Amino acid sequence: DVKVTQSSRYLVKRTGEKVFLECVQDMDHENMFWYRQDPGLGLRLIYFSYDVKMKEKGDIPEGYSVSREKKERFSLILESASTNQTSMYLCASSLPGTTLNQPQHFGDGTRLSIL
C-alpha cells in the first residue's frame, strides 16, 4: 500500500513566520501535490511537482513556494504566514498523469492555524 506521510497533524504558527510543511511518500511516485481544503471550497491545488526539482503552479500559488530535492519528499513553504492561510493542507502523490486510471494517494493532512 502507498503511504503518504505528512510531518505534522496539527500546527500553530504566528503571523509573519516562515512555515514548512513536509510530505514523504514511499512508492517512488513521480508526481507529488499540495492542496488546501477549506469548507465549501473543496480541494484547491497550490503546487505540484512531476520530477525532482520540477514544479508547476496550481490554482492558488500566491504566498506559497515548494521544494523537491529528493523524489520521495515534497515540502510546502509559507514564506510569511498570514491568517488567511489557516486551513487543512493535504499532500498527495501519484504515478505520471499519462497512467490515466491511477488515482492520487493522500496523506492525512496538516491542520494549520495562523494566529
Added chain:
Amino acid sequence: GQNIDQPTEMTATEGAIVQINCTYQTSGFNGLFWYQQHAGEAPTFLSYNVLDGLEEKGRFSSFLSRSKGYSYLLLKELQMKDSASYLCAVRDLYNFNKFYFGSGTKLNVKP
C-alpha cells in the same frame, strides 16, 4: 473556468441505497475520480470512469455520461461506516497531472 458541483450534504438510512451526483463544466475532460474521506482522515480512492456507463465495485458503483457532464456514485446496503464525505474530481484534458475537485458531499447514515 472549471466548475464541479455536488450537493453539500445528504442523509440516508442504514441498509438503504443512496446516489450522490456530480456535474461538471470543464474546458476538457480526461476521466473522473471518486474519493471517500472520513472526518480527519485522508481521501481514499473509490472509483474511476473515463468512458460512458456504469462501473461496479462491490457495494459501490459509479456512472458517467460525458455528453451530459454528469456522474453519480451509488452506494448500496448502506452501513454506518459509510458516513463520510465523497469527493468528485475531474482530470484536465490538456494537463494530465491536474485535477479539479468538487467541494464534496457529506453523507450521514442514520440507524
